[in-house]
Amino acid sequence: MNDSSWGAPAAGSGLGGPDQGPAPAGPAHDRHTAAQTRPMPIVPDVPAGGFQDGHGRGAAHQGGPLFRDETPHEHPQEPMPSPVPPPPPSAAPAPRQKKSAGRDLGAAIGVGVGLGAVIIASLYIWPPAFVGVVAVAVVVGLWELTSRLQERKGIKAPLVPLAVGGAAMVVAGYVRGPEGAWVAMALTALAVLVWRMTEPPEGYLKDVTAGVFAAFYVPFLATFVVLLLAADDGPSRVLTFLLLTVVSDTGAYAVGWRFGKHKLAPRISPGKTREGLFGAVAFAMAAGALCMQFLIDDGTWWQGLILGLAVAASATLGDLGESMIKRDLGIKDMGTLLPGHGGIMDRLDSLLPTAPVVWLLLALFVGTG
Template sequence: MTEAKLGHLPKPKNSAGRNLPAAIGVSALLGGLVLLAVWIGPVGWYPLVAAAVAVATWEVVMRLREHSYFIPRLPMLLLGQLMVWLSWPFGTTGLVAAYVTAVLFMMFGRLFYHGRSTPPQNYLRDTAVAIFVLTWIPLFASFAAMLSLIASAEGVWGGVYIVTFMLCVVASDTGGYIAGVMFGSRPMAPAVSPKKSWEGFAGSVIGGVVTGALTVSLLVGEAWWIGALMGLGLVVCATLGDLVESQFKRELGIKDMSALLPGHGGLMDRLDGMLPSAMVTWLVLSIVGG
């Protein structure tokens, strides 16, 4: 291609801000694991989600403990696993029961951390943050796990619902990334995340809505507008989830949750937007599937 032709291509307004070769390689590996788990079914999907919950919870709890928050590591990991696994045989009933148990444990256990004769320190702060983490990671992730359990009256393979969710997430991330790098100039919330732009959000909306409409109509066999609404809800929740994690890291003064994934940061840095959007996707697809 000649220089004259290249001159007509728009130049990116922003840098990518990551090691792209490493990020692409890690993404391909994670994508392969997801596809394998989807193909196996709930027996493969649930362990993958449970492992992701354990790693993400560990990352977040360790960062909090490094900044003087008292968050019990082992109870958080075990209670998070309880929430995920009870959602398999008992659905939302098991999930809610496990979540309430986890909340009660944090509320009561923190009272007596220093014994019965010494008043607890920072009780409200630490209890609230622990409940926030339990909601943010295992509760939302359980909805992603339950996508594999949706039973369709039309005989649609259960893995289709997970594929629909993942394709919408990828399309949203890709559309937002490309539009943000190429055209981003108007920050959405500069006080929280200066790099997140309205142009990037528009790219996410286009990617999520179009992919949602196509996947729900072609794979699930329902009206395209249902998929478009689902895609829009997914994008809004994913964007707000990104902003939540940005503010979380800003308050702790950290860049990434960990260095586990080259080119990405920590696992939680990849799941931040996916977790809340899983709830919206499960709600729409479970109604459609049922």
């Protein structure tokens, strides 16, 4: 065992201190030394330049006290361990990004205002012009729908009989009423069946099925808009129908964008929320009460509440229905004709199923005259 582990004095120094010289040798000294010797714990060798305590004994204080009862303040000259630096502060969380509408709102507003001006002008200046606007929208919507079906699914719904029959359906509804619309619908379906016979039979069933579906979905439902126009206060009825649908969509967007947390139908349309649906209902009911009270002849505010509730429900279902179609096709929009909106069908999605609902309720409340 090394003597240094016991704190033995170095050569040239004594127990009495460095100025007393070497310790005397002899038996007396040995007995004196033995008497003072007691067992001590084994400690490491004192490193070169180690600490010398007050009695000249070398002590190895590398990271803490040598004995258990030693504390750092007993040896003020002992260097204290360097404090452990605190961990660096975690990176500041990224600022929360504002919600985005996902579209060019400026272009969407501009297009919406332009379409609204055309509709209002045609309604109140010369109502037959509005019928032409509806017919054009129907033909473009059919073109978008059949094009996407062929591109994404290989379904060839014949566009020519659909376009001709769809425009005729709208005109017949305005001129001849519901009976004219039903007859035109039946003739359009028959034309689709016959037209598709000019091509090979492979895929005939799916093509004509898609064609009949397109004829019902776009022009037949749009016919109820011109049926509203045929009444004595037709322009006001059409304006009520359009206002309630737009207000419902706007309320759903505004409330859902600000407060939406609970998904309404995540598998169909992840952006729609239950809070947005409540916003659509509240906005549409308020607008319905005002429209029925001030725009519709013989209408009352409580009828507007019912009408607004029905419009909010049908507009939401119509939007979800087209979202289901687009999800099945694997597309975001039906077209790109309207900047900020997508295609014509992306604007007709909530209007088409709402038109028959509004026509029916107004017929029940105030009649069809």
